Amino acid sequence: MDYDKFYSILNQKFGILPPDKYTQDWQWECGKWEQTEDYISFYNDYVASLNNSQKYDLINMIIQGFDDMFIECFNVDSAYRETIWNKIKDILINDKQTHIETIKYWSCLGQSLDDSFRAAKYMRELL
Numbered sequence: 001m002d003y004d005k006f007y008s009i010l011n012q013k014f015g016i017l018p019p020d021k022y023t024q025d026w027q028w029e030c031g032k033w034e035q036t037e038d039y040i041s042f043y044n045d046y047v048a049s050l051n052n053s054q055k056y057d058l059i060n061m062i063i064q065g066f067d068d069m070f071i072e073c074f075n076v077d078s079a080y081r082e083t084i085w086n087k088i089k090d091i092l093i094n095d096k097q098t099h100i101e102t103i104k105y106w107s108c109l110g111q112s113l114d115d116s117f118r119a120a121k122y123m124r125e126l127l
Helices: 003-014 033-049 052-072 078-094 096-107 120-124
Strands: none
Touching: 003 033, 033 052, 033 078, 052 078, 052 096, 078 096, 078 120, 096 120
16 A cells, blocks of 8 residues: 555544654554554555555554553453553554564563553563
């Protein structure tokens, strides 16, 4: 999928503006945790037409949203969070070669879990 179409779909479906020349860390900043499940569906619906860079952006949006669930919303049911994690895990396992560096990044290897992303304990399961 070319980048214009990729960003156009993200904008139409989720109101996410494409990065511009001043944007830094777009894939971690553009998403909303409330839409994490929708991003997972988008990833799964379009995975066959995404290039590795687009997969990287989307999976980081997804993981950031999952991580934000622990911070932003204390009333998110733990069973729901586990359901989301299982969907994320499926994506990561099915395309582990593409996502191995992302898995390592979010795992915060060499750090205690207390000093890591909240998603780190989940990501470490995949190593």
